[in-house]
Structure formats: structure tokens, C-alpha cells
Amino acid sequence: MSDKTIWDKLQNVDRRVFYWILFVGLAVPFMFPLGLPVAVTPPTQGLYSGLRKLQAGDVVALSINSGVSAWGDCLPAMVASVTQVLRQDAKLVIWSVGYVDCDITYREIVNRVPEFKSKTYGVDWVYFGYCPGQESNVALLRDNIRGLYTKDIQGTPTGDIPMMKNINGAKDIAMVLTSDTGDVQVYYRNQWGPTKSSRDNFGAVKYPVAEIGIAMNLSGDMSFFLSGDLFGLTGGSRGGAEMEKLVGIKGDGTITMDSINVSHLLVIGAIILTNVSYLLTRGKKR
Amino acid sequence: MSQIYKRELVFLVTGIVTIVMILDYFFVFSPVKDLATQLRTWALIIQLMAIGLGAINLVRVHWRNIQKRTSTWIYSAWFMVLFALLLVLALMKVSTGTEHWIYSWFFEYPYISLSNTLYAITGFYIFSAAYRAFRARNIESAILLIGGIFVMLANAPIGEVITPWFPLIGNWCNSVGQIPGMRTFAIVGTLGLLAFGLRTLLGKERGFYSEVT
Amino acid sequence: MITNVAAYPTDILGITGLWAGLLLMLFIYSYPLWKENPLYRFAEHTFVALAMAIAIGVNLDALNKVAFYPLVSEGALLMIIPIILGLMIYLLLVPQYRWISRYPVAILVGSSIGLGMAGQLLPNIVSQIINTITPPKVGVAAFDWFNFVYIAIGLICVTMYFLLTYEHTGPVKPVTQFGRYFIMLALGAYFGNTVLFRFSMLASRAQFLLQVLKIIPM
């Protein structure tokens, strides 16, 4: 009927066909896991080594700027990092300048890290919740945490929280771990960058910031890792899987890797198909 | 006279705030620092309070749909009911500090699930975008394609199972290959911003502060 | 080895919540997987209402922390100014005083442009130049020197490509052409990375579907 070959048709396949194949392709490996090995990359190793240098009593700021919607990418690495921080007997100050739903992320982290059970709230960790305001907030937090967070999430005035007695800014905090889907790590680098941390023996010239990011930002952030502006960096669920391997836990990062493998093969297959069909049909038209 | 209040003074306020922010960034001069910190807090408060304006716009849009009986009016009505219910619960939470179980339920399950769903919907679209964009039509798109494929195979653990070259080349693209492009983007973007900022400072960039009548 | 602790909910709220979440997810995905339809519209309007109400609650909470609490409990009277500025934005709704609403906006514009101009110079220009011209350490592999040359030459080519007020002709033409190649490689690499991110998001949704249906454990 029509002179269209299969290759012509392939160039204009209804995109919904791909969507169905993709969704099924992502789901199947959860039921039948393959368990391929994961190699650790230098940026993830950098984060882990940085955490290993923490001493008992050091304060780490965890800035949860990724929403629940980015759990797939950020939560595994956050859980693994927090586990390591607590194993080093360091303290945690947790806040968010990014997302409204950080309370749920925070709760999930506390649920998933058994190390919290042996710690005391207010002494070993404190949570301030979310405050909208982005970069201006980060700039405020550098010098005056109490100016932004007058109370913690339970309503205790910040000055009355035992571990916050001597902490009010970047100079009292050993390092920042920021988990974000956008540019919050940039805010910390730009705003906190010139400030010295409480631990100058940390070995970093710049203020120690590590990014627990989404894979998408990995190539952009990579140059900051190479230049030393970030001491560590994990990208997406893959980074999470690497962190889980280093810390020695089995979490969602490791489990998701199989799906990632299948879906990547699918997209590469589709790209090969489109190129073959493109080349074949182009030859014919000449 | 009114033109001054309506236009020139607005530019003046913008300019002063801009300069305070610049000075605060570069100099250790405490009066400027205090002023800048104040202004940042003010900006935050203004931003927080502006949300009501958005809510009014949204409610007006849906109210109009209902009034005009547009094709989607029934959904607008559902929006109104749900919004009213949740708004009352949200205000209750703010004033009393305790969360009503209906509010927590809506927040923890439907809201979270929906925002995850929307965030993940990109997975579909990126698939079809890749299908169309990664076609080697000329040298440029061939380079795009090669860069993309190698990085994907470096990211997925399966790449290194096939051959160790995939992560090697992919990681090179990631850590070195993309740098000239991305770095220059950062540089020229900032230059563009500087020019745009100066135009705003001098009151030459009036597009967004359009003439008031 | 420690495995994550989470379990399928047993209470009615948890179970209905999971199923509501799943249904809404399927309604939304009916858009890409099928087409725009009444179920999608329902989910769309539900979401818009939810997001708006929740955001109002969150913003009021934050206002309380940043403005009202210091004003009332700590006597920070200066906080009255931003509150008045914030109220001024609502004069947009009153035709004859509409222009007043620009004053608070002017503060926002000034602070973003000021912070942006000052804050981006160091990381986006100076640091980028420094990183480009810092030679590899003595005694490293020849490959690092190759990277050093590659980045510097690439940067110059791409910058030439962005010249806006000079024609790309004569000897500049091949340079800008190379600039485009460098750009394409960067865009390709970025695209490839994003694929991983988007797929892991979608994978966790597929995981959620299977978990709610009890096909795999929570």
C-alpha cells in the first residue's frame, strides 16, 4: 500500500511505545535482581575519606535540599553518609533551604539509620526544618544561625539546645554535606567559601563542602570536585550504591542499580535503532 | 511628579539594594554588612508574604472557570473544595502547632506521591528526547551522540561488565571532555549577567519594569 | 550487613494513603502512556490544590519564625518594615495603587542582581580561569598534560564562538566551528548523566508500584 519501509516507520514510532517498554523494563529487575558489581569512583571515595577524618565531637551540617521526589537519587547516599558521621561520633545539625517536604526526608533518614537509636536528640543531633529563601538563607546561616532558626522543630529556642550552645555559624561547623537537586551547593561554596571552618586541620584550603547530588549535576559539579571546591561528591543512585558499599550497608542504591542497567541498555538500544534506520532511509532517498 | 514615584524611585531602590549587596560581598565593612543582612531578611519576608498573591490569582482563575462553565469547570469546583478544606487545616496547623490527621494524610501520601510522580515523569520524556536528539545527522550531532552514549555506559554498572573502556572513556568525557564547554558557559553566562545587571542599575533595562501609565 | 527497616503499613490511614498515592500516580502517568483524560485532570487539580494549601502553611510557619516571633517575643521592632513591604505587594489588586507593589519587588530584584553579579565573578570566572591554567603537578602522566592542553584550547575556541558583535568569518570561522564541537561534547555528556538521574527516579516509582501491590517487600 504505502512505500514506507519498516525503517521509515521506526523513525516516527509513537513515543508511547517507548514509554511502556521503559516502564516495564524498569520494574522487572526489582522482581528478578541481577546484582552486578559496582566500582567506587574518586568523587565518592573523596566524600567517604572526608567523613573518615571526622573526630568525636565535630559538628557536621546536613543541608537537606532535595525533596522527597529525589529520594531515588539522594536518599541512599544521605543515609550512608549520616551512618558514617554517627559512627565517627560526630554531631549533626540538620536543616533545609530547599524543600517543604524535608521533614519527611529527615524522618526517613532517622528511621533508616539504626545508629540514631544510641544517640540523644539535642545533644548529638538537632533538626531545624525548612525555611524558604535559598541563597539569602545560606548567607544568613554563615554568620548567624539563630537569626534564621530561632527555634528547632520541636519549638525549643535555639539558644537552649545543649549542642547549639557554642554553635552559631560556619566557623563552628566542621563541614557541610548538602543534598540538592539544584544549586544549593553553589550557595554554600559562594557564601561560606571564604570562611574558615572550625577544623582547619581538616586539610582543605576551602571551606569543606560535599555534595550529595543528583546524577544530572554530576558533570557540572565534577569540575568543582577536581578543583577542590568540593571535597566529595556523589552522583545519583549510582553514587548512593558506591557509598553503601564503602560504609557497608545494603540499601536502595544497590537495589536500584539493576533497573538502571536495564533501562540504560534500552535507551542505548533505541538510539542504535534510530541511527540505523536514519542511515538506511537517508541512503535510499539519495 | 507621579512619574518619579512610579518609575524613577523604583529604579533608585533597585540600584541602592544592588550596590549594597555588591559592597557586602567584597568588603569587610560592618555597617554595610548589617544593612545587607537586614535587606536579605526583608527580601525573604517579602517573598514569603507574596504567596498569597499567587493564591488569589489561582482562585480567581478557577472561579472564572466555574462562572463561565468552561469545559473543565467541574475540576475547578473540585479544586475549590479541596483547597478550602486544606487551607483551613493548614491555617489550623499554623495557629495551634498541631497537625490534623487529615492534613498529615494528604501531605504524606497524595502530595508526596504526586510530587515524586511528576519529578519522575521526566524519565519518559528524556527517553523520547534522546531517541530524537541522538541521531548522527552531521558531525556535531555525532559528537553529541558519542559523548552521551559513553557517559551512559560509564554510569550504568553494566558498561564496565561489557568492556572496561566504557567507564574509562565515559568518565573522561564526564571529568574532562565536557569542561571546555561547561566552563565557558559559566564564564559567558556571568558576563551576560554583568551586562544585564549594569543595564538594570543604570535604568536602561526597562523591559521588566515596563512603563507605567 | 544492615538492611533498611521499613514495613507495609497495617493501619487504615497508611493503607488508604498508599493506594491513594498509587492511583494518583497512575492517573498522572496516563498522560504520557495514553493521553490527556479526565483522570489526569482530576489528579492535576488535586495536586494544584494540595500544593497551594501546603505552601501557604509552610510559608506562614516560616514567616512566624523569621518575622513574627522576633517581633513579638524579642521586640525586634524593625521587622515591621518588611511586613509592611510584604503587604504593599497586595496593592497590585487595587488599580489606582498598583504601582506601589513595585517597591517590594524592587528590593527582590536588587538583591538578586547584586548577589548574582558579585557572587558569580569568583566561582564562575576567576576560579574557572585559575582551574584552566593550573598546570598538572610535576611528574604526572603525559595524559594529564594532554588534558591541560585540551581544556585550555577548548575554552578559547568556545569563548570565540560566543562573540556576539563580531562576524564569525575568516580565520575565526574554523575556531568557532571547533568551539561548537566542544559544546556538543559537553551537552552530550550532560545529557547522558541526566538519563541516569531520571531513570533512577522513574525506577523508584516502579518500585513503589510493585511494593504497594505487594509483589516485592517494602
Place this chain on the structure above:
Amino acid sequence: MAILGLIDGKVVPFFLLILAFALFYFFMDQAKRGVTIKARTFPAVAAISEAIGRAAEMGKPIYYSTGFGQLTLSDAMNGPQTLAGISILSHTTKLCAKNGVRLTYFTPIADSLPLVEETMRTAYLAEGKPEEFIPVTAINYQQDQDSYLTASLGWIQRERPAASILLGGFYYESVVLGEAGNTIGAMQIGGSANTHQLPFLVATCDYTLIMEELYAASAEISGNPDVLGTLRGEDFLKYIIIAIVAIGFLLGLANNKALLDILRM
């Protein structure tokens, strides 16, 4: 040691800022004196009028958005992009008013509403059609990135706009909006200074404004000579940067770190 009271490590950036301002000012002055500066034309800007012509023929609306922009104008990275997007919105609205095309602007940024509303109102007024501007249909606000995206997707399928214009601080919505527009065959014009979204805008849009082009486009639209002067100033700065990189590169090959020490001041 502090130079002129400048914070350590910020000396070079500060002088760079002063240099940039001086250059911009110099070329603006030159342009005012009549030195002609021709900026490279951006196909994306010309495409806006083409898109509106198409919409007028088809009797379909235009979708316009400035993106997520971190939900506020006061964001240092995205605020200026949103403002540039609103500047171009002003131009687009004028063309729409002239051709009788319906334009709907979608945004999740509440504090930009005063600017947007005034911009659009003024554009209609300039075309002598103030009564045709109805804020409720022209501006569609949604709180939050995700719900803004849902509403946009629904609107795009229901109204089937002839073109979708995406200029501003975009985040993940770029690829979704881009592909959704492709599905219905809309003409697409995109632009952002967010590096992370450029691959998708380039892949899904017919015309793209990359990084500084977004800021420069509003200069081109205005055609104002002293605005074009700033573009020449930018180019001059690029030559300076190229020179520094070239010199630094040669010094680097010789392992001389003098220039690096100066830049780190």
C-alpha cells in the same frame, strides 16, 4: 593582608567587576556618539514573531513560561533569568496583542506577579487594546514546581498552543515541556542560563538562546544603541579572558605560577 579593605581572595573579582563596568560604560558612550555596533542576530528572537504569525493563522494560543526559577525573584542565579524572560515577554505580548493572539503565561513565582501583570498590561495598552487584557486568563500561577508542571501539561494538551516559549531559569520541567510541545507539533523557542538544562532545550526546541544570549536577546529586541554597547563590552571582556588563558597556558607549560598567584588574590 587586605587590599583597600577587600576580603582576601576577592581582589581580582572586584577589579574585574570595575573593569567590566568601565568597559560597558565606554562602549555605551561610543554607541551614543554614533559608532555602529551590529550584534549577531538571534534566530530565536526572529522566531518569536514567526510563531505568533503562525498562531494567528491557526487561531491558537501561545504558551509562555519563565520556568521554576527557585520560586523567587530574589534568587541570585535565577532571578536575573526570570527578569530577562519577563523582558522578552513584554515584546511577545505586544506582538500577540497586535495580531489578536491569546497568550497564557505560566509561572510558579508569586513575587514576580506585579512585574508580569504590569508588563503585559502595558504591552496591551501600547497596542491600543487595554480592554483585551484579562489577567485571569493571561496569567496562570501555580505554587510549586511540580504542580506548575502538571497544570502546564494539562493546558498544553487541552488548548494545543501553536508555539511554546520557554525563556528563563528552567529546571527539570524543560525536557517535559519541550517534549509535550513536540507531541502536539508546537513551534518551540527555549533559552536559559542554567547550564544543566541546555542539553534539553537544545534537543527539544527549534530555537535556543544559550547562556548570555538570553540576557542579550532583550538588548537586541530593544535595538537601543547604548544597550548594544554593553554587548560590545562583553566581547571585549571575552578577548581579555582569552588573553589571560592563553598567557596563563603558556606560563603553565613552563611551570611558572606568577599569574596564578595574582589571580588568587
